[in-house]
Amino acid sequence: MSQNFPKNLSIIIPHYNTPHLLHKLIDSIPQSPDIQIIVVDDNSDCHLDILADLQGKYCAQVEFYVNGTGRKGAGACRNVGLQHADGKWILFADADDFFLPEMYENICPYFDTNYDEVFFTPTSIYLDTGETANRHLKLKNCIDEFLEKPTRENILRLKISTCSPCSRLIRHELIRQHNIQFREIQYSNDIMFTAQTGYYSRKITASRDTIYCMTRSHGSLTTHTDWDVFLMRLHEEINVCDFLLRHFSKKDLKRMQYACSIRLAEAVRRHYGLKKYLFIIKVYIQHGVPMIARGQINLISLKNYIQGLCTNETDSDYFVNNK
Structure with a gap:
């Protein structure tokens, strides 16, 4: 059954202990009554003064919530965000990433389409130097292969193998209809979500327009090896x-x-x-x-x-x- 949503877009952001990066992300989102920005804090325990200043500065533009589920992690925070989302489309963003200036202009043409998911080519940089990183390459390659040859194999890889929920528009009705949620675990909490949205989505497309930048730092510990x-x-x-x-x-x-x-x-x-x-x-x-x-x-x-x-x-x- 079709549902009515008061806004076209909800952007859901889990946050933990990086308010200076969250500030940059929020600043990268255009101010529009058509965009709902939701930040769910995972009970941050440092830089609380900066976070409080941020909440005061953006109180009219951003809805701030706290993860009160008792289960830590980005998955639990995103689920809290979904409970409050009222946009026709959902975008997920991570607090240490940011959107590019033409983001809104690039996604607007899809608001009144019947796609279930729209994939956008991301980019990535090292925070300390601004040099191009490699975090975006898997999704970029899947998009390129899909656009060049939309075979069953390339469609499946794009919909299901890319794992990250970011840099894609997801129809909110699809999530609600199938009660799709993130796993509330510490690691790999997004791969079941993307597998399920990929399975249930019937009509997808992709664009080489870049709306989202992932970040990394040289020499930072990006993986747990134990x-x-x-x-x-x-x-x-x-x-x-x-x-x-x-x-x-x-x-x-x-x-x-x-x-x-x-x-x-x-x-x-x-x-x-x-x-x-x-x-x-x-x-x-x-x-x-x-x-x-x-x-x-x-x-x-x-x-x-x-x-x-x-x-x-x-x-x-x-x-x-x-x-």
């Missing part, structure tokens, strides 16, 4: 694979690049040891997940893919404060 964190990520990926296998074939799973080879190669790179390698293989076999994804026999491509994973493992560095 086994316990790896295990949490592995189990969540298995949950996603279980969901996908209920709706897609193993062949499609290979097309979406969900396979044992990715996590296994990552584990080898981190020197976890033979016992853990065998454990990873066993888990994937038990759940019927393919061992090798399509196109990953190419060792150079596999190496580049793993390096991308290992530099973008935490959800937009949400739990890293020294970025």
Whole structure:
């Protein structure tokens, strides 16, 4: 059933301990009565004076909420934001990123279309130098492949394999109709959300217009390498694979690049040891997940893919404060 929304766009931002970067993000969003900006603070415990000043400065433009669910993380914060969202379309942004000047002009033409998702080519930079980084390359490459050849494989990769919910317009009605939520866990809390929106979305498009910039810092710790964190990520990926296998074939799973080879190669790179390698293989076999994804026999491509994973493992560095 079609729903009426008072605004065209809701932008949902989880925040934790980086009000100086949040300030830059809010400033990058145009002031418009048609845009609802929602910031959900995850109970920040430092720079509280700066955060309070920010709340005072933007009290008329931004809705500030606190994550009172008792479950920390960007996933829980985004779910709180969705409860308050009243826009026809949803954009997610991370507090350490920002929008580009032409963002609103580039997304406006899609407000009255019947797409479920609209993907925009992102970019990324190092905060300390302004040099181009590599955080955006996976989504950019998927968009390029889709626009050049919209095959089933390229459609599935774009909709489901890109993982991050940022730099895409999502129809709010799609989220509500299927009760799609983020997982309220510390790591990989967005991959089930994007898998479900990807599955339920029926009509998508993509644009080479760039509306969103992801950020990194040289020398910052962008990934957790300990086994316990790896295990949490592995189990969540298995949950996603279980969901996908209920709706897609193993062949499609290979097309979406969900396979044992990715996590296994990552584990080898981190020197976890033979016992853990065998454990990873066993888990994937038990759940019927393919061992090798399509196109990953190419060792150079596999190496580049793993390096991308290992530099973008935490959800937009949400739990890293020294970025």
